[in-house]
Amino acid sequence: MSKSLVIIPTYNERENVEKMIRQVMTYEENFHILIVDDGSPDGTSQIVEQLQLEYSDQLHLEKRAGKQGLGTAYIHGFKWALARDYEYIFEMDCDFSHNPDDLSHLLAPLQAGKASVSIGSRYCKGGKISNWPIGRILMSYFASIYVRLILWIKIKDTTAGFIGYHRDVLSTIKIDNIYFKGYAFQICMKYAAKKHQFKITEVPITFIDRQFGASKMSSGIFKEAFFGVWKMRKLKL
Secondary structure, rough: OOOOOEEEEEOOOOHHHEEEHHHHHOOOOEEEEEEEOOOOOOOHHHHHHHHHHOOOOEEEEEOOOOOHHHHHHHHHHHHHHHHHHOOOOOOOOOOOOOOHHHHHHHHOOOOOOOOOOEEOOOOOOOOOEEOHHHHHHHHHHHHHHHHHHOOOOOOOOOOOOEEEEEEHHHOOOHHHHEEEEEEHHHHHHHHHHHHHHEEEEEEEEEEEEEOOOOOOHHHHHHHHHHHHHHHHHHHHH
């Protein structure tokens, strides 16, 4: 059995999901995939079910009723992975904004024991963002600075969503206490790992904006992150 699981939440990703699954399945590291689909009306889960006939041991699907948020999808996936003894557990988007080729770069420091959390970072040395408007780049960059100032964590890309965890991190953090759904969830996971003194490394990636499908971003997600950083300091993590 593989030691590595890639968790990919989906909602209306029919244009991307098959291409993503097939690409991850080509890597020699033998990654397994868990798709957590929130009742996509476009047939995303049906595409995954067809691919399960081809990748019966490597591809897994958890179907949930309706949109429940990114954070709850990952927590669902974390619990699923821990119950099945995966050692290295990854978060990744389905829209190719995260290049799956970088999975091996995130896995390497975890396997070598150099870190327990491996972040695909846009803002560390060598990290880049492709085809975002300058306004969105600046907003994202200064949001990370804001988070660092409030939480006192020395992580350059605090809102990053392309991450690898050693299972010890996920079994130590009180993930049921993390109720955030968007960027705030990603921030809180990093903050919790830091509070428990796990070693965190940032691996440079090039982030590419999605080409197919619709973005799930909303003003509510930004507001949750802006105010959430103050709330998470009081959580028992």
